[in-house]
Amino acid sequence: MAFEKEISSVCDLEVATLLGGYKYAVYSGKVVVVEGHCGIKDFSTTCIKIALKKGFICVNGEELSLCQLQKGFAIVKGKILGVSWHE
Numbered sequence: 001m002a003f004e005k006e007i008s009s010v011c012d013l014e015v016a017t018l019l020g021g022y023k024y025a026v027y028s029g030k031v032v033v034v035e036g037h038c039g040i041k042d043f044s045t046t047c048i049k050i051a052l053k054k055g056f057i058c059v060n061g062e063e064l065s066l067c068q069l070q071k072g073f074a075i076v077k078g079k080i081l082g083v084s085w086h087e
Contacts (some may be wrong), residue, residue, distance in 0.1 A: 032076040
């Protein structure tokens with residue numbers, strides 16, 4: 001919890017906002033890990049839309065695949081070209 005408190009202090013956000021929202025990380029342009037999602041909105045080998053409580057994120061790339069999908073947790077593999085948030 002110390003990490004979350006430090007981040008909330010630096011970003012001027014409530015800890016509840018950090019814990020209740022979504023997070024994603026891109027690793028070496030080959031993997032995207034998403035936490036806090038609400039399901040898959042759309043899927044293709046060039047764009048995977050992942051639903052959030054408010055809006056969705058779109059993982060854009062080439063040869064994309066969902067290699068893991070669990071409640072609130074997803075892993076996308078492929079050549080990651082970008083991730084964007086939409087309302």
